[in-house]
Amino acid sequence: MTLPPLIPLAGAAANIAVVLLAAPLFEGLLRKLTARIQSRQGPPLLQPYFDLLKLLGKEDIESGETPRMQRFAVYLALATVLTVACLVPMGFPAPLDAVGDAILLIYLLTLAGICTLLAGLAAGSTFSVLGISREMMSMMLLEPLLAVALVTGAVHTRSFRLDTLLNGSVYASGGVPWSGLILLGVLLLSFQGFVQRVPFDIAEAETELMEGPLMEYSGPKLALFKYAQMSKLVVYSSLAVGLFIPWGSELGFPWAWLLFWGKVLAFVLLVTLVAATHARYRIDQAIRYFATLLAAALGALLLASCGL
Amino acid sequence: MVARERLTQLKQRFGPAIQRADLPAEDRLFVFVDADAVRDVCRHVFRELDARYVITVGADDRPYSGTYLVAHNFAFDRDHVLVSVLTHVPPEQPALDSISDVVPAANWAEREMRDLVGIEPVGHSYPKRLVLPDAWPEGVHPLRKDFAMNQVPEGLDDTREFAFDEPPPGCTVVPFGPFHPTLDEPAHFRLYLEGERVRGCEYRGFMAHRGIEKLAESVMTYNDIPMLAERICGICGCVHNVAYAQAVESAAALRTPPRAEYIRTILLEIERLHSHLLWTGLACHIVGFDTLFMQCFRIREPVMWIAEKISGNRKTYALCLIGGVRWDITPALKTELLGVVDTLDREWRPVVAAVSRDKNIQKRTRGVGVADKTLVKNAGLVGPVARASGVAIDCRRDHPYAAYDRLQFDVVTADDADVWSRLMVRMHEVFEATRIIRQCLDRMEPGPLQLPIHDELPAGRMGLSSVEAPRGESHHFVITGENNRPRRWRVRAPTYQNLQGIPAMIKDQQLADMTISLGSIDPCFSCTDRLETVDLRTGAARVWTEAELKQLARHTS
Numbered sequence: 001m002t003l004p005p006l007i008p009l010a011g012a013a014a015n016i017a018v019v020l021l022a023a024p025l026f027e028g029l030l031r032k033l034t035a036r037i038q039s040r041q042g043p044p045l046l047q048p049y050f051d052l053l054k055l056l057g058k059e060d061i062e063s064g065e066t067p068r069m070q071r072f073a074v075y076l077a078l079a080t081v082l083t084v085a086c087l088v089p090m091g092f093p094a095p096l097d098a099v100g101d102a103i104l105l106i107y108l109l110t111l112a113g114i115c116t117l118l119a120g121l122a123a124g125s126t127f128s129v130l131g132i133s134r135e136m137m138s139m140m141l142l143e144p145l146l147a148v149a150l151v152t153g154a155v156h157t158r159s160f161r162l163d164t165l166l167n168g169s170v171y172a173s174g175g176v177p178w179s180g181l182i183l184l185g186v187l188l189l190s191f192q193g194f195v196q197r198v199p200f201d202i203a204e205a206e207t208e209l210m211e212g213p214l215m216e217y218s219g220p221k222l223a224l225f226k227y228a229q230m231s232k233l234v235v236y237s238s239l240a241v242g243l244f245i246p247w248g249s250e251l252g253f254p255w256a257w258l259l260f261w262g263k264v265l266a267f268v269l270l271v272t273l274v275a276a277t278h279a280r281y282r283i284d285q286a287i288r289y290f291a292t293l294l295a296a297a298l299g300a301l302l303l304a305s306c307g308l
Numbered sequence: 309m310v311a312r313e314r315l316t317q318l319k320q321r322f323g324p325a326i327q328r329a330d331l332p333a334e335d336r337l338f339v340f341v342d343a344d345a346v347r348d349v350c351r352h353v354f355r356e357l358d359a360r361y362v363i364t365v366g367a368d369d370r371p372y373s374g375t376y377l378v379a380h381n382f383a384f385d386r387d388h389v390l391v392s393v394l395t396h397v398p399p400e401q402p403a404l405d406s407i408s409d410v411v412p413a414a415n416w417a418e419r420e421m422r423d424l425v426g427i428e429p430v431g432h433s434y435p436k437r438l439v440l441p442d443a444w445p446e447g448v449h450p451l452r453k454d455f456a457m458n459q460v461p462e463g464l465d466d467t468r469e470f471a472f473d474e475p476p477p478g479c480t481v482v483p484f485g486p487f488h489p490t491l492d493e494p495a496h497f498r499l500y501l502e503g504e505r506v507r508g509c510e511y512r513g514f515m516a517h518r519g520i521e522k523l524a525e526s527v528m529t530y531n532d533i534p535m536l537a538e539r540i541c542g543i544c545g546c547v548h549n550v551a552y553a554q555a556v557e558s559a560a561a562l563r564t565p566p567r568a569e570y571i572r573t574i575l576l577e578i579e580r581l582h583s584h585l586l587w588t589g590l591a592c593h594i595v596g597f598d599t600l601f602m603q604c605f606r607i608r609e610p611v612m613w614i615a616e617k618i619s620g621n622r623k624t625y626a627l628c629l630i631g632g633v634r635w636d637i638t639p640a641l642k643t644e645l646l647g648v649v650d651t652l653d654r655e656w657r658p659v660v661a662a663v664s665r666d667k668n669i670q671k672r673t674r675g676v677g678v679a680d681k682t683l684v685k686n687a688g689l690v691g692p693v694a695r696a697s698g699v700a701i702d703c704r705r706d707h708p709y710a711a712y713d714r715l716q717f718d719v720v721t722a723d724d725a726d727v728w729s730r731l732m733v734r735m736h737e738v739f740e741a742t743r744i745i746r747q748c749l750d751r752m753e754p755g756p757l758q759l760p761i762h763d764e765l766p767a768g769r770m771g772l773s774s775v776e777a778p779r780g781e782s783h784h785f786v787i788t789g790e791n792n793r794p795r796r797w798r799v800r801a802p803t804y805q806n807l808q809g810i811p812a813m814i815k816d817q818q819l820a821d822m823t824i825s826l827g828s829i830d831p832c833f834s835c836t837d838r839l840e841t842v843d844l845r846t847g848a849a850r851v852w853t854e855a856e857l858k859q860l861a862r863h864t865s
Contacts, residue, residue, distance in 0.1 A: 038602035126482050130504070130819065198596050199668065279668045280596025282820040283504060 011095025012086040019085045023230035024048035026265075030233075030272045037276040048230065055223035063216050065124030073122055074221045077115035077228040081235055084108050088238045089166055089249065091257030097162040102150045105162065109146060112232065113139040119225070120213030131213045134283045138200065141290035142193050148297040149183045149243055152304040156180075166242030167249065170304075178308045182300040184244050186293045191240065191267070192274055193290065195233045199278040200286055237267035310387040311337040314357065322349060330770075335707065336558065337391045338770060343404055346395045350380050351410040359384050359391065360701065361413040361688040362774070363800040365785050366421035368453045369396070372768065372795070376402045376427055380414070381772065381785065385706040390772045392785075403428040413688030416808055417800075424451040439514045442470045450522055457519075457526035473510050475500045484822065486515055497810075497826075504819045509811050521797050529792045530556060530765065534628045537784075540799060543586065546579045546625050547777040548784070548799065553628035554709055555786040556794070559771025560630075564710075567755040568633040570748045572710040574645075575618070575627050575635075576775070577741040577748075581652065582611045582623075583778035584734045584741070587827070588659075591731060594824045595672040600663065607655045614648045617641060630765075632758030642749050649742040660735045673728040677813040677825030680725050687809040690802050691780020692737070695721045696729035703776035715747045727824055734778075764792070777802050 027048040035042025062070060086096040087105055113135065120132030153169030154160050156179075170180035193200040217225055241263045248259040281289065315329050315337060325345035330338040341349050353359045359382035369377040376397040383390050397404050406429035408414045418429035419438035426449035429435065440450075445463035449455065475481050479500035486494040494515040500508040520540060524533045537552040538545035550572050557564060564572075589604030612622040619625035619635050627633050637645070663669060679687075684694045694701050702719040704712040720736045722729035771786045780802030789795030814825050 034599075038599045039606050040602060126480070130482070133504075198598075201596070276599045278597065279592070279666075279672055281668075282672065282818055284818065285671060 008095045008098065011092065015085045015088075015090055015095055016082050018090060019082065019231050019234050020227070022261075023227065023234050024052060026234055026268045027230045029265075030268055030275075033269065033272045034276050037273075052223050052227060055226070056220045058219035060219045060221065062221075063218070066122040069118055069122035070216065070221065073115050073118035074217070074224045074228075076118070077112065078224050078231070080108055080112045080115060081228050081231045084112070084239070085231070085235050087162055088235060089163075089242050089260075090238050091249075091260035092253075094162060094166065094242075097166075101160040101162060102154060102165050103160065106143070106147045106150060110139075110143050112228075113143065115228075116213050119217070123213060123216035125215060128213045128215050131215075135213065137283060137287055138193060138290060141287060141294050142190065144294055145186060145190055145290070145297050146194070146239075148294075148301050149187065152179055152183060152301050153243065155301070155304045166239070166246070168242075168244070168246040170243060173304065173308055175308070179300040179304040180244075182296060182303070186297045186300070187240055187244060188270075190290065190293050191236070192271060193286070194236050195271060196229065197271055198275040199281045201280060233268065233271065234264060237264040240267060309334050310384070311335065311389045311391075314384065314387070314389060314391065315339065317357070318349065318352070321352060325349070332561065332769075333558070335388050335390065336772060337389060338394060339391065340394045340396070343395050343397060346378075346380070346393065347405040347407050347410065349393055350382075350407040353382050353391065353393065354411045357384070360685075361411050362390070362781070362783050363785070363798065363804075364407075364414050364417035364421055365796070365798040366425035366427045366451070367787060367796040367798075368425055368451060369795075370399050371453055375399055376425065377787075377796075378404055378421070378427060379770075379785065380407060380411075381783065383707065383774065383781075385701045388706055388708070390707060390774060392770065392772060397427055401428075402426060403430050405430050406432040408432050408434075412686040413805060413808065416804065423449070425449055426452060437470075439517055441515075441517070442468050450519065451525075457522055470512060472498055472512075476507060478502060479507050482819070484509075497822075499814075499819070499822065501819060506814050506817050506819060506822060508815060511807070511811070513807070521799065524797050525789075525794060527793075530794070531629050533794070533797070534630075535626055537799070538624055538626060541801065542623065543583050544579060544777040544779065544782070545623060546575050546627055547775050547782045548801075549625070549628050550576060550710070551773045551775040551782050551784040552786070552797070552799075553630055554773035554775065555771040555784040555797075556630050556765070556788065557771070558773055559769040559786050559788045560765045562631050562759055562761065564631055565756045565759055566711070567636075567752060568631075568757050568759075569711040570752040571633045571635065571637060571757070572627065573712060573715070574637065574745055574748045575615070575625055576710065577744045578611060578615050578618075579625075580741045580778045581649075581738060582608055582615070584738050585611065585656075587734060587778070588663075588731065591673075591727075591824065591827050592663075592669070594827055595669060597669065600659070603659060607652060607659065610648050610651060614641075614645055617644065629758065631761050632756075634757070636757055637749070637752070645745065646749060649745050653739065653742050656735075656738055663731070663735065669731075670728060672821075673731060673824065674724070674726055676727045676817065676821045678725050679809050679813050683809055683812050687812070688805040689780075689809045690805055691777065692730050692733045693780065693806050693809070695719065696733045697725035698723045701781075703774045703781050707774045709773065709775060711748060711751075712744075714751065715744055717744050727821075727827070767795070779803060780806060 028045040031047065032042045032045055084105065086094065087100060088094050116135050117132045120128040149170060150165055153165045153172065156172035157164050157169045170183050171177035173179060192198070214222065214225060241260060245263055249256050251259065311331050311334055315331065318339060319326050322341070322345055325342045327340040327342065329340065354361055362381040362383050365379040365381065367377040369375055373396065376399060378395050378397055380393040381390065382393065395404065404427055406418055408418055408429065409431065415434065416438055418432055419435065421427050422429055422435065423437060423439045443464050443466045445461055445465070448461040479502050482499045482501050484497040484499050486496045495513040498510045499506050520536060524536060528536060534549045534553055537548040540548045585604050585608035589601040592600035592604065615625060616622045618637065618641055619627065627635060679689055679693055679697055681697055681699060683689065684697050684699050690701065698721055700719050700721050705719055717740045720733050720740060722732050765788050767789050769788045773784045775782045782802055783800040785798040786794050787796040810826060814822050817825065
């Protein structure tokens with residue numbers, strides 16, 4: 001990278017700003033569409049912004065067992081998601097893709113899960129501990145799925161560089177990209193798990209665990225955690241777009257940019273539809289499901305190493 | 309006459325232990341037995357004659373007969389007979405052999421009798437406090453006649469805490485309730501968990517005990533009580549309203565006019581419609597399927613509107629007086645009600661079809677919360693829970709009341725005994741309910757709504773009434789009395805028995821299945837033990853303590 005250091009930094013700031021601005025809008029869209037499927041009017045499109053503002057303006061009550069850790073967990077959660085946002089292309093090349101490689105990305109994604117763990121531990125109630133034990137169980141199978149996808153891309157392109165990987169690298173084998181297609185299927189089937197929506201919102205399951213790890217959060221910190229979750233939906237969608245459906249990114253501004261957000265929107269709609277038409281899985285059922293997907297993903301990796 | 313046959317069987321078997329018997333109607337039997345023989349008679353009735361246990365009632369009869377009275381009620385569902393096995397208990401140190409070892413379903417009822425009336429069930433396997441609050445002193449029994457309705461007992465100690473059992477070794481304790489998002493009433497389950505698996509639980513409920521029976525026996529009159537009875541439950545209130553009225557009518561041998569019987573039937577079925585639609589919605593919500601929850605509630609709404617048009621209220625219909633009903637169904641309402649049930653049938657069919665095909669819901673409900681036939685028998689489970697286990701009991705057919713003896717309907721059953729079967733039973737009962745409403749509207753003749761009652765009701769008569777609530781049999785027991793009010797009124801809601809089956813249903817299941825297994829509990833959110841007030845002008849907040857609140861409540865009441 002020969003660019004002066006200011007430009008990546010400005011780009012990173014732009015990415016963060018876009019994610020922070022767009023995340024509540026996508027959430028609003030998700031809510032509105034869900035309401036329509038349920039024969040309801042639904043809240044105004046901008047409601048999530050108001051919700052966040054309302055929560056941010058509330059009294060900050062620290063009711064958990066270890067308030068310091070609770071505070072740390074929530075800042076770390078939002079910071080991690082926003083850092084990932086700088087490593088992922090969003091209509092433009094990723095602003096910070098020179099500072100780290102796929103390994104960093106995998107670590108950061110795991111860190112996002114760890115934040116939930118910390119939050120639950122800090123709350124210290126039985127329900128939040130149950131919540132994090134569920135979160136950990138599903139994380140152990142979910143995180144490897146993305147890692148396998150990244151490594152498959154690396155096998156094809158012989159590179160761990162993010163700009164190479166997040167450009168459809170999973171299809172970069174010669175001929176029919178069998179491994180890439182399998183991984184695309186795996187991603188579509190597990191995407192609800194990554195963004196923690198029904199049927200895989202098991203760790204928070206309001207009707208069983210009363211929000212689990214989040215149960216001791218209120219006011220501004222709850223707002224930040226919710227913000228992190230909304231951003232997660234955008235960031236993971238961007239990641240999926242970069243890895244699996246990058247076509248059109250060479251068109252240049254504004255078409256590539258518009259196309260990119262169109263694809264993210266498609267992911268959000270997919271998430272909404274699946275969430276509105278499913279019941280929640282039980283943790284053991286979810287784990288069996290993820291394990292099957294992981295087996296398929298590993299199969300794809302094997303194919304990739306054979307050059308398919 | 310089957311009731312007489314049963315009496316003859318009992319007389320042959322127990323001879324002189326049977327003191328006397330009363331057969332006021334061909335479907336009711338009251339047998340007075342010696343206190344020593346009560347356990348054997350109950351075992352015989354429950355095991356050999358295969359009756360279903362209903363409830364045990366204790367009454368303070370000292371002002372009238374000089375003794376306490378205990379009634380063990382049973383139902384012969386196939387023979388259409390309700391039986392009460394009664395015995396007098398001497399007033400000094402009242403005690404009676406416990407039947408809970410031979411009739412496990414009597415566990416709670418005997419403990420309640422001990423708490424409230426002070427009759428000791430001798431040999432009870434688990435004689436722990438059930439109903440009275442933790443602060444209540446030992447040896448004070450609120451349902452005794454010498455205890456005033458508004459009395460605060462000596463030695464009330466707010467600091468006393470409930471002694472929970474030791475959890476089994478290797479298990480963590482997870483408190484479930486008193487307040488939990490899916491449990492909209494204060495009830496407390498202490499779950500013993502091994503990982504995510506439930507190994508056992510202890511139940512502490514009765515946190516919002518409202519003293520309704522005492523209130524009725526002390527200050528209300530026969531025709532006030534239906535309105536009070538309706539407030540026992542926020543979902544199936546009309547059931548209690550009708551069951552109470554019928555129990556008094558049965559005790560005083562009053563016959564309600566036919567049109568009133570049809571109207572009772574119609575409103576009971578309207579209530580079943582709204583309750584089943586609500587329950588299906590909630591069940592879907594519990595497993596995280598909110599879209600179906602919303603659809604169920606949308607379909608349910610017109611049922612609430614028509615109820616409001618008939619009675620003036622979405623819920624709490626205030627329907628019955630003794631010997632009649634207060635609301636008529638006018639021709640305009642009839643047309644509208646027909647429209648509502650037609651729309652409902654049409655809209656409900658696709659929901660049933662969608663749920664029946666849904667693999668996802670089946671995954672969460674099949675094989676979950678299983679209550680086999682033995683458990684149904686031993687715990688006295690009723691309603692859709694029993695019917696989903698293949699036990700075809702339904703008071704509408706087995707102990708017909710109101711206009712049900714003149715109507716055709718099917719008793720819906722299923723065989724898998726799990727949550728899925730209960731869901732299916734309830735979903736299909738909606739169609740039976742609409743079928744019943746159509747028949748009623750078709751057959752109703754014009755006529756009076758109220759039986760004229762000129763004389764005072766005779767005192768000391770006993771009446772039983774079982775009404776099939778959406779959740780199962782609601783059973784009311786009444787002893788008529790002086791001053792235009794009953795001496796004793798005992799209500800047994802279906803959840804009273806069904807809840808006792810829960811520990812067995814959730815044992816060795818995943819924690820995630822606990823809520824859906826519990827799902828059939830009626831939501832009744834009623835008590836909060838402290839609150840915060842904020843002065844809007846100064847912004848000063850003040851937290852009220854439990855003691856201050858109690859002071860406030862007692863001061864103003």
